[in-house]
Amino acid sequence: MALDPSRTVAELRELQELTGDADGAQRVAWTDTWVRAKEWLAERVPLEAEVDEAGNQWWTLPARSEKAVLIGGHIDSVPNGGWLDGALNVVAGVEVMRRLAEEGEPATTVRLVNWADEEGARFGRSLFGSSAAAGSMADQDELRTRRDAEGNALPDVLAEHGVDLDRALEARKQLENAAAYLELHIEQGPVLESLDLPLGVVLGTFGVERHQVTFRGQAAHAGSTPMDKRRDALAGAAKLELENREIAKRTGGGAVCTMGSVVTKPGIVTSVVETAECLLDQRHLDPATLASMLEAAKAGSERIAHEEDIEVEWERIWQIEPILFDDDLIELAEESIQEVAGTSHRLPSGPLHDAAEVARAGVPTVMLFVQSLRGLSHTKLEDTKEEHLELAVQALDRLTDRTIAWVGSRP
Numbered sequence: 433m434a435l436d437p438s439r440t441v442a443e444l445r446e447l448q449e450l451t452g453d454a455d456g457a458q459r460v461a462w463t464d465t466w467v468r469a470k471e472w473l474a475e476r477v478p479l480e481a482e483v484d485e486a487g488n489q490w491w492t493l494p495a496r497s498e499k500a501v502l503i504g505g506h507i508d509s510v511p512n513g514g515w516l517d518g519a520l521n522v523v524a525g526v527e528v529m530r531r532l533a534e535e536g537e538p539a540t541t542v543r544l545v546n547w548a549d550e551e552g553a554r555f556g557r558s559l560f561g562s563s564a565a566a567g568s569m570a571d572q573d574e575l576r577t578r579r580d581a582e583g584n585a586l587p588d589v590l591a592e593h594g595v596d597l598d599r600a601l602e603a604r605k606q607l608e609n610a611a612a613y614l615e616l617h618i619e620q621g622p623v624l625e626s627l628d629l630p631l632g633v634v635l636g637t638f639g640v641e642r643h644q645v646t647f648r649g650q651a652a653h654a655g656s657t658p659m660d661k662r663r664d665a666l667a668g669a670a671k672l673e674l675e676n677r678e679i680a681k682r683t684g685g686g687a688v689c690t691m692g693s694v695v696t697k698p699g700i701v702t703s704v705v706e707t708a709e710c711l712l713d714q715r716h717l718d719p720a721t722l723a724s725m726l727e728a729a730k731a732g733s734e735r736i737a738h739e740e741d742i743e744v745e746w747e748r749i750w751q752i753e754p755i756l757f758d759d760d761l762i763e764l765a766e767e768s769i770q771e772v773a774g775t776s777h778r779l780p781s782g783p784l785h786d787a788a789e790v791a792r793a794g795v796p797t798v799m800l801f802v803q804s805l806r807g808l809s810h811t812k813l814e815d816t817k818e819e820h821l822e823l824a825v826q827a828l829d830r831l832t833d834r835t836i837a838w839v840g841s842r843p
């Protein structure tokens with residue numbers, strides 16, 4: 433059976449028909465629709481499915497060499513999501529598995545995995561299945577207390593799906609023989625479209641620094657306090673937001689800084705702002721550069737506080753290290769893209785992906801991005817040209833063969 437990329441597009445449309453509605457994809461993990469999507473997927477693979485302790489679905493094409501090339505994605509979606517986010521790779525992976533199965537025993541074991549609950553849409557915990565398999569899940573005590581919007585406890589809902597939270601980390605054994613991990617995903621951003629390129633190689637996922645920055649001034653009457661006598665905390669927030677744009681611009685290399693929220697108190701029209709609580713998110717692929725972006729923002733905030741005669745205080749909310757993909761696999765991915773599309777491009781990923789968890793576990797990893805129209809995702813408007821989807825399936829197929837050969841050539 434030769435590779436048939438147009439079948440992938442047809443199957444993705446069929447999946448959307450089966451599990452979506454007028455508002456978009458509804459394959460939220462740990463719901464009946466998600467179960468239907470998993471069953472639909474299992475019917476498509478010419479191999480027996482195995483479900484691990486974290487709810488991940490695996491299909492294995494065995495070979496004499498137990499070293500395994502993994503192809504992974506996630507069939508779950510956000511509510512009112514797009515038809516391609518996550519589903520593209522598992523469905524494209526099915527096509528590659530069918531082609532390989534038809535050709536007989538591959539040179540190394542090849543496995544397809546559908547990760548459970550990448551999106552974290554129901555309980556707010558992203559990358560559930562992949563972090564369990566990677567062994568990085570360390571928040572089980574906290575997860576025990578999580579509830580969905582209807583008040584259902586996470587452990588109870590998982591149990592209904594055959595997953596015992598206390599045993600989820602036993603999924604780690606699935607990565608024991610993993611020698612490489614490949615993931616194709618829609619870009620979910622505008623870069624490839626702006627370059628008019630169908631495909632790109634992902635260098636890694638951004639590190640993230642997330643802080644609450646609080647400026648404190650003095651509440652004072654809006655009518656009786658002259659402009660030059662004010663200690664206005666909002667002025668600090670406003671200046672820091674503009675400073676952040678300069679920091680990102682001057683840093684370059686894909687640097688992004690976002691002040692996603694400012695809460696002002698007392699927050700009434702008749703008072704100068706006394707406190708402004710800002711949420712700041714900074715991302716970069718290089719750890720030292722990310723650290724210097726944070727330093728620059730802190731120094732900027734001190735200068736601004738001095739200028740405005742206010743105080744500033746920083747508190748870290750969350751951080752994650754940048755995760756870099758494997759240099760050899762990046763080369764192989766680039767060759768594969770050039771073979772099917774002529775030109776490739778290297779870019780970082782702003783969003784996190786299951787691939788980051790697998791890479792963190794020490795498995796050589798790479799991702800392919802295919803162009804997203806208008807850069808939109810997590811909405812029913814998410815889309816990619818059919819011809820680009822077909823090129824993406826071909827690139828994944830070429831990359832799989834190259835990776836099998838690469839794994840075979842390593843000691």
Ligand SMILES: [Zn+2]
Nearest residue numbers: 517518550617
């Ligand atoms: Zn995704």
